[in-house]
Amino acid sequence: MKKIGSAFAYYLGVTMCNIKMALLTIVEYPSNILGWVISNPIQFLLGFATIKFVVEQFGGINGWSYGQLAFLYGISVLSHAFSMIFFVQGWFMGFFVIEGEFDRFLTRPLSVLYQFFFTNINVFGFTDLIPGILVFLYGCAKTGFSFTASNMVGIMALLIGATLIRGGIYILLGTTSFWTKSANDFGQFVQEIFDKTTMYPLSMYPEAMQLILTFLIPIGWVSFYPVSELMGIETAFSAGGMGVWITLGVGIVTMIAAGLVFRIGLRRYESAGN
Amino acid sequence: MITVRDLYKEYRVTERGRGLGGTLKALFKQEEKIIKAVNGLDFYVGKGEIVGFIGPNGSGKSTTIKMMTGILAPTSGEVLIDGRNITRYRKEAVRDIGVVFGQRTQLNWDLRLEESFELLRHIYRIEKKDYRETLEVMDSILGVGELLNKPVRQMSLGQRVKGDLTAAMLHSPKVLFLDEPTIGLDVGSKYALRKFIKEINAIKGTTVILTTHDLGDIQELCERLIIINGGVMMEDGNLSEIVERIAPYRTLAVEYYDAVVPEHAKAEILSVSDNVVRYKFMKADMTAAELIRDLSELYPIKDVGIEEAGIDDIIRIAYEMKK
Amino acid sequence: MFDGALDKYLFVYKTRIIRSFTYKFEVYGNILMQVIIMITTAFFWKALFGSETFGNGITADSMLTYTVMSSVLSVLFTTGVERRMQQSVEKGSIAIDMMRPVNVFGVFLAEDLGSLTALLVQNLLPILLLGSLLIQVPVIASPSAIPLFAVSLVLSMGINWLMAAIFGMWAFTAISMDALFQAKKHLIRLLSGSIIPIWFFPKWLADILNALPFVYIYQLPLDIYIGSATDEEIYSRILLQLVWALVLAALFCLLSKRVLKKVLVQGG
Structure with a gap:
């Protein structure tokens, strides 16, 4: 136990140092800040416009009211934002594999995956948090979701689990580069798929797809199942108030699985210039 | 200090046909070929040795160095650093090594040199006191003190290599690996680098393994040479012995x-x-x-x-x- | 002599086709992803519409055709010119590019057309097939609309490329391009009708969008295809599309001259 504690303190110290460096780097390029502060929130206008202008005209989708959809959308954007802060590097794993960028991490006494994500922690991800918080609060107001202590803890567990699920999937996809030896730039597409499947109710898709997105690729747990429960909407997986904790569990399992696959892939790493 | 035992490394490469026809064919079928980059290496490097690792391009020397530093996993065989298998116990074993690859930097391009050092200080859990002492020693050898406040992207290649060498020595490793450290350096920087290698070897007893194409490096630094070609060892010994044998x-x-x-x-x-x-x-x-x-x-x-x-x-x- | 000049661009065109075919995983991966996006969008419309009919006679079926065709068109609207300009400015190779005895924008266009030709076989065909198979065969509303669709599509591609090229000239202003690329992509998706047709928007917003060039990339050819507008509307909008294409072409000529001059003065 003491050993785990000191390891945690160690990684925390290194992480703080990495965050400090990331902030210093941002200050070096002030013109970038403006670019991302403007461009990141823009991408959520489309989703919000869809809910506001399209869904509202039809009254709702599959038994989800307009306010409930805003809540779902808010959770989706928030978990997206956190995954952008901590795990966006996964999108560029192929580049690291091809260019031999893992060399540096492999010669240091830290987990390679940890270094990969935290050496380049993306502080700009906060620009995605802003629209996420706004839409989420809007959804809360429309649905009368109250901020009781248990609701707050639940939302936190949900967001941590959802972020881990997203991060784990980025890692699993990025890891394919160890086998294909090409820099697969899948980021944009993955984000689109996540958008479509986490911002709207999963129940609008055919059963086979719901099964895949529940068991094979656990996207359903990012937002749909836990939020359904919070909103009191019946699904195949109403777990008596445990939904958010299942999400957390699924997130942890996905991340562990991703870490294992990454380790196997890393053995095939060939550095660069051979 | 370093034991290399029965080391092999194979790569699979996919071959692609030429022209439009070949590319179209590759969409459906890719031919695989196995390349043996390192083909059975065995050697031992003792504490405090300076070993020159040389061979022509494509000889397998980079692959060998990368296996010795834990970057590549051997196909078979093992590399022991101070008795520890670097593939299996990477995190522990790499504490004992420092690595500088001439063409790459481990420094943060955008920030002052000292920021990169600060991160390494956390990563290797170096006490502030030890950190300052090492930095003083490095300053006396390389004159790195005046660079601490300079952003890495504004440095000349010579200054950047000094920064990288210091970074690799901060945790006082037992072995220092240098992959073509003098490539592209001017005469003054080359001199400083060779002086550095000799002095850390003398002062700290650091074992140094370097690859180079520079004959000056070999003549001035290497008591022992390992020549490899085609993934196998051609020669191993001190310079005069090898001369005696080959010529x-x-x-x-x-x-x-x-x-x-x-x-x-x-x-x-x-x-x-x-x-x-x-x-x-x-x-x-x-x-x-x-x-x-x-x-x-x-x-x-x-x-x-x-x-x-x-x-x-x-x-x-x-x-x-x-x- | 004219033949000789064209040869150079043809060579660029051909090399780009070969390069585009090179990465197998990327090819399959991209198709797979695009198909998934197309399918998810289709289910969204199905769930939303049910058996309802929207104001202008649009049903779930027309929205499915709209979705499939929007995915198909997105392949035709793939451009590399902005990235190319960004990279050649960043690497400083733009001066060399421009010193060659060919028009640098001509080279970029040839490259994009080369990539596009490869994409026709590689992406467009599979997306069309899978869309037809899994969602619905996208049948054009009436055969008489085919020539109009073709005309407006060519103009769309022109507008799309010109906007990309003009946008790419930002690269000369030392502002971080990555953020701008994202902003542009998301604005086009929102404002061009590629995902949501703009007739869903409130009237005031739709009116504003109709005055901007974006809707003439996706919305107009798609409206013609699914037959959601009257003939008179279509004629007047194609006219507006033509006007926008000409305006953008003029702007492009003006700016590209200025950019070339700037590079030559600075010497790269």
Whole structure:
């Protein structure tokens, strides 16, 4: 136990140092800040416009009211934002594999995956948090979701689990580069798929797809199942108030699985210039 | 300190046909080929040695260095750093090594040099006191102190390499790996780098393994050379031993007063121009003095010159040799 | 002599086709992803519409055709010119590019057309097939609309490329391009009708969008295809599309001259 504690303190110290460096780097390029502060929130206008202008005209989708959809959308954007802060590097794993960028991490006494994500922690991800918080609060107001202590803890567990699920999937996809030896730039597409499947109710898709997105690729747990429960909407997986904790569990399992696959892939790493 | 045992590394490469037809075909089927980059290496490096690791491009030396530093996993065989298998116990074993790859930097491009050091101080859990001491030593050898506040992207290559060397030494590793450290450096920086290697070797007893194409590095630094080609070891020993083995001959140029070409039973005539005749003879057969004495008995000699086989000849020959 | 000049661009065009075919995983991966996006969008419309009919006679079926065709068109609207300009400015190779005895924008266009040709076989065909198979065969509303669709599509591609090229010239202003690329992509998706047709928007917003060039990339050809507008509307909008294409072409000529001059003065 003491050993785990000191390891945690160690990684925390290194992480703080990495965050400090990331902030210093941002200050070096002030013109970038403006670019991302403007461009990141823009991408959520489309989703919000869809809910506001399209869904509202039809009254709702599959038994989800307009306010409930805003809540779902808010959770989706928030978990997206956190995954952008901590795990966006996964999108560029192929580049690291091809260019031999893992060399540096492999010669240091830290987990390679940890270094990969935290050496380049993306502080700009906060620009995605802003629209996420706004839409989420809007959804809360429309649905009368109250901020009781248990609701707050639940939302936190949900967001941590959802972020881990997203991060784990980025890692699993990025890891394919160890086998294909090409820099697969899948980021944009993955984000689109996540958008479509986490911002709207999963129940609008055919059963086979719901099964895949529940068991094979656990996207359903990012937002749909836990939020359904919070909103009191019946699904195949109403777990008596445990939904958010299942999400957390699924997130942890996905991340562990991703870490294992990454380790196997890393053995095939060939550095660069051979 | 370092044990390399029965080391092999194979790569699979996919081949693609040429032209539009070949690319179309590759969409459906790719041919695989296995390349043996390292083909059975065995050696031991003791504490405090400076070992030059040389070989032509594509000889497998980079692959070997990368396996020794834990970057690549061997196909079979093992690398032990201070008794620890670096593939299996990477996180523990890499604490004992420092790595500088000439063309790459481990420093943060955008920030002041000291920020990168600060991160390494956290990563290697270096006490502030030890950190300052090491930095002082490095400053006295490399003059790195004045660079601490400079952003890395504004540094010259020479300054950046100094920064990288310091970064690799911060945690006082037992072994320092340098992959082509002098590539692209000017004369002054090369001198500083060689001085650095000699001094940390003397002061801290650091074992140094370096790959280089620079003959100056080899001559000045390496007590021991490991020459590899085609993934196998061609030579292993100190410079003079290898010279002895690969080129056990010398060349004697003799200038006579007249245009004569006297012969000697134990020497081969390489060339004749005007009054100068060049003889090649085996060191084991006789000394240069004996050859001069024998020749001078035949004709009067005006001048003599002895040529050793140059180090570049040695390496060229070693590269060309096939086992 | 004219033939010789064209040869150079043809060579660029051909090399780009080969390069585009090179990465197998990327090819399959991209198709797979695009198909998934197309399918998810289709289910969204199905769930939303049910058996309802929207104001202008649009049903779930027309929205499915709209979705499939929007995915198909997105392949035709793939451009590399902005990235190319960004990279050649960043690497400083733009001066060399421009010193060659060919028009640098001509080269970029040839490259994009080369990539596009490869994409027709590689992406467009599979997306069309899978869309037809899994969602619905996208049948054009009436055969008489085919020529109009073709005309407006060519103009769309022109507008799309010109906007990309003009946008790429930002690269010369030392502002971080990555953020701008994202902003542009998301604005086009929102404002061009590629995902949501703009007739869903409130009237005031739709009116504004109709005055901007974005709707002439996706919305107009798609409206013609699914037959959601009257003939008179279509004629007047194609006219507006033509006007926008000409305006953008003029702007492009003006700016590209200025950019070339700037590079030559600075010497790269």
